[in-house]
Amino acid sequence: MVVAGVALIALALVVVVVAPRVLTRSAWTIDRPRTALVSWSVAVVLGVVGFVVGVALVVVADRPLDPFRLVESPTHGLNLGVALLGVAAFVVAVRVRPGAEHEAVRQAMRSGAAPHREIDGTPVALVEADHALACAVPGRAGGVLVSTGLADLLRTDELEAVVAHERAHLTQRHAVAVAVAESIERAVPWVPGARAMARSTRVLVEFAADDAAARRVGRDALRRAVLVADGTSALGAIRASRLG
Numbered sequence: 001m002v003v004a005g006v007a008l009i010a011l012a013l014v015v016v017v018v019a020p021r022v023l024t025r026s027a028w029t030i031d032r033p034r035t036a037l038v039s040w041s042v043a044v045v046l047g048v049v050g051f052v053v054g055v056a057l058v059v060v061a062d063r064p065l066d067p068f069r070l071v072e073s074p075t076h077g078l079n080l081g082v083a084l085l086g087v088a089a090f091v092v093a094v095r096v097r098p099g100a101e102h103e104a105v106r107q108a109m110r111s112g113a114a115p116h117r118e119i120d121g122t123p124v125a126l127v128e129a130d131h132a133l134a135c136a137v138p139g140r141a142g143g144v145l146v147s148t149g150l151a152d153l154l155r156t157d158e159l160e161a162v163v164a165h166e167r168a169h170l171t172q173r174h175a176v177a178v179a180v181a182e183s184i185e186r187a188v189p190w191v192p193g194a195r196a197m198a199r200s201t202r203v204l205v206e207f208a209a210d211d212a213a214a215r216r217v218g219r220d221a222l223r224r225a226v227l228v229a230d231g232t233s234a235l236g237a238i239r240a241s242r243l244g
């Protein structure tokens, strides 16, 4: 059991070290952002489960803990592993919090201050603001929000592209992926892979939302919309060239 435990810990460490290197240096992740996001999730699960179960196996084999009569069970190592995994999942879960900026937007949407307009079948909250802004707020009280400053700059097909992009963030639950990655980064900031995952996730969800929007409205309209809404940022420039 000790050997199995050590092997699992070693496997987990290899995954934690190798996966971020592979996933941040592979060109295919730019073309297949959703596959890359799934790969990050698999790496996290393998790393966490492998490490926790491995440690549990070593601990149980070496020094049986018996407050719950685990030793009488032939699967006590697994029991302890599952219990520890539950604790670890809890620790991560309580650290996952929706962004504070989302709460402010949600409040604005709930107050009815922003008139809703249907764009390409999606009710969109139009907020009176000069600067170009579009965002997707997850949750029942959430939705897609666009500033009048941005809507005024865009042609109809470009505005539909922006809405399709934001809607994809909601339907593909990108806020959850980003919140989990950022909570792991906060929990273990000294693990280089955790920082790489958070950074990579924030970019990959943009690519994934762009792909969904491009399928809906075409790459050209989306590319023009990205250049208008976000052309001055580095990520905006990369998104536009990716769509070119």
Ligand SMILES: [Zn+2]
Binding pocket: 165, 166, 169, 205, 206, 209
């Ligand atoms: Zn986006």
